[in-house]
Amino acid sequence: MKIFNSIDDFTPGNGTVMTLGTFDGVHLGHRKIIERLLQSAHGGLETLILTFFPHPRMVLQDDNDIRLLNTIGEKCGLLAETTLDNLVIHPFDKNFSRLTAEAFVKDILVGKFNIRKIIIGYDHRFGRNRTADINDLIQFGEAYGFEVEQISPIEIDEIAISSTKIRNALLSGDIALANQYLGYEYFFSGTVVRGRQLGRTIGYPTANFHISETYKLIPAIGIYVVRSIVNGRMVYGMMSIGTNPTVGGTTQTIEVHYFDFQDDLYGADITVSICCKIRDEAHFESLELLRQKLDEDREFSLRYIASRSSGS
Incomplete structure (x- = not known):
């Protein structure tokens, strides 16, 4: 797995199949998404995960009390255990958060990543003030020539519940439950x-x-x-x-x-x-x-x- 510390550092080849998110914990729910990503890569396409550091909440909400399951180094190590091709860790700041939805799609997903397919949650919102949703992304896909695959509400709930349960389990000392959801x-x-x-x-x-x-x-x-x-x-x-x-x-x-x-x-x-x-x-x-x-x-x-x- 190649690791890039900025979107600008990545040079696309024939095209990418990608997803994005925090992937905190890289737990069993996340691994289902990664498996789907790997299964979608064919015809010379590379797999890619885009994540951010610091966590957006640290920047946009000044949430210094947020506690994460993984440090950025730990996350890299866990993702490296998969057969993922590329991990892009982009520095998140207020300037980046002000990108419009179309600029994010046109300049980054298409221009930087040469995207051919994106796997994303039905509830994902993006762009300045998080005004765009999955329907906008589908329209952008039609305009710019990439496929959008939605993660179902049930699967999204499983991932969200796992992350929440892991944190709550650890904070209550229930290591057995946390390890069960993590898969390690x-x-x-x-x-x-x-x-x-x-x-x-x-x-x-x-x-x-x-x-x-x-x-x-x-x-x-x-x-x-x-x-x-x-x-x-x-x-x-x-x-x-x-x-x-x-x-x-x-x-x-x-x-x-x-x-x-x-x-x-x-x-x-x-x-x-x-x-x-x-x-x-x-x-x-x-x-x-x-x-x-x-x-x-x-x-x-x-x-x-x-x-x-x-x-x-």
């Missing part, structure tokens, strides 16, 4: 930084993670089973997202205790996939009681890992 384990990537180093005093040293992308959605506070590829091998562990109330913490942290692993990870960039939730965060009256609970968490995690390995 929810993950984040971060840099290991120095923490308070309290975990090692009770036998549970942790890697403290810093995620630079503030728009990345972090699941609910709680304790989770996780896995990572570290130094070329798969390692499992248990992760705490929370404030460490037992030791008087007030700032939310993300800490992972990896099992049977002693390598120095400071400064390393690591991806953490979340397998399942163990329990909610709790306050304990002493570090000894916390340690005993962590022993139980470890036993739960090891049983879970063993069940995955056996396929049961």
Whole structure:
């Protein structure tokens, strides 16, 4: 898959079959659209997805509180797993939002992408102030010589419901449901930084993670089973997202205790996939009681890992 960081960087060949959208999560609903896109490409036509960054809501609504399932890097990685030919990530700004519908079609879809077919939702709106709809797009297709295939209301609802359910599931700590809709384990990537180093005093040293992308959605506070590829091998562990109330913490942290692993990870960039939730965060009256609970968490995690390995 070729990645282009601007519409202007893309040079069309014989023509494209394309779709556009945020594709946040690249979940099972999105993958149905991608499959249809791939099936429509024949006769030397290339497949293309047009997406935008920053998210339009960040620009048009000054919505700095929006949380996304994927960073732009994660989205690229997930889409690269498909056989998609081209991904165009165009910088979204207010100037771009002011393009008229016809200018968008004529100058970009036709002029830049040499479009032959577009697969789009029946409820898609575009152009300045989002005044144009699917009927306008069909008329433009007839005028400029490209086909418009509509995604049905049922399919659109499935995609929208999946995205909403994934976010809500993660925010409530229901990792199992989120992973079911995603079709993969929810993950984040971060840099290991120095923490308070309290975990090692009770036998549970942790890697403290810093995620630079503030728009990345972090699941609910709680304790989770996780896995990572570290130094070329798969390692499992248990992760705490929370404030460490037992030791008087007030700032939310993300800490992972990896099992049977002693390598120095400071400064390393690591991806953490979340397998399942163990329990909610709790306050304990002493570090000894916390340690005993962590022993139980470890036993739960090891049983879970063993069940995955056996396929049961």
